[in-house]
Amino acid sequence: MYKTLGVIGGMGPEATCDLMRKIISLTAASCDQEHIHMIADVNTAIPDRTAAILHGGADPLPELVRSGRRLEAAGADVLVMPCNTAHYYHAALSEALDTPVLHMPRLTAAELRRAGVRRAAVLATDGTIQSGVYAGAFADEGVEPVYPDADGQAAVMRLIYDGVKARRVELRDVPVRPVLDGLRERGAEVCVLACTELPIAFEALGLADGCLDPTRVLALAAVRACGAPAAVDSPW
């Protein structure tokens, strides 16, 4: 029997499903019973993370802890959190829980180092970038982050909030390709899709080549942490 995985989800709900789908497809299994037991709490009462970090919005920590405890009570042995911005609260959350919480930005930075990447673009919410979650993880692994300029960052936020979360803007109407071109010109060898809504948008737009998907990195780490055989050797 593998360990049971708890997913602190709802940030957003689609990103939770995206992680679950990636875990399923990265597990070497030929029938239902060979997959990992996952319990996902799509806790939509968790307040917006970027709003809390940058604009004094409601603190997400109490609901993150509530989800973590709910999953522990339901039997989770390992926890994951499919939201990059929420990792700003990783230390406080881990402190409040008895169960280890895998750290998506650190796993991603370690994967970049392993692949020999020295400079990587970080596409993320304003909250993730300004919280320094990726800057810290990159520094630990000797990877230099490259961020979009102000216009590029506004396009990334539009893709995340209006495109994926609210579905009020067509993804292809957000000018993302020039942002990627600009980052590559500034020396980024790889683009890290450091918001869990971005891999969904990038796959739909056919832009995922040359990008590293932290959701996929986390999914593969979760399969391994639960002791299940992985279907691939690498998240690339």
Added chain:
Amino acid sequence: MYKTLGVIGGMGPEATCDLMRKIISLTAASCDQEHIHMIADVNTAIPDRTAAILHGGADPLPELVRSGRRLEAAGADVLVMPCNTAHYYHAALSEALDTPVLHMPRLTAAELRRAGVRRAAVLATDGTIQSGVYAGAFADEGVEPVYPDADGQAAVMRLIYDGVKARRVELRDVPVRPVLDGLRERGAEVCVLACTELPIAFEALGLADGCLDPTRVLALAAVRACGAPAAVDSPW
């Protein structure tokens, strides 16, 4: 605040994600916090339902009950079960729990009647068909079921088990289109994709037109049962 939805999942894991995605896309919401709180138990310890019903395999009921109780303890107000075959155990499961479990085949049959459909093909596992789960639900609503012949049924089983669950056969290598043509010639006005793995395969194959997807019927019913605004009026 909407009601909390509990998902008794893992039958299979992909079908659980498919239901969750459909619930998310059928909810009228413009930010994470406007979505339904869902808790999904991807309980891969639930034994194969068809094997139990037809071949004396291990009884799924104890694990179904365990999942239901786990979700009740975690706060679920309404339960769903994204597996058609598992509805063979619906009465016994409901008996063992305090929380209502929506009934996917009955909701689907009621939707057919509402749409004026008199004859509908049922594409399902051997277990679902021989358990009479759909036959009973159709009879209650005055809809006549049409089933594939033996070769057609073997193709459907291959698509479900080898195509979606085990991923050891390419979906397009399973000859499904002649099965659909044969069913339509025999008077089926609509094909009901009465195994939760089939909408996944049919969407990938571009065959979903003219089919009713019980996962989508269940998703819309779940949104309404939780009291959230639906993004559409009908599951067609």
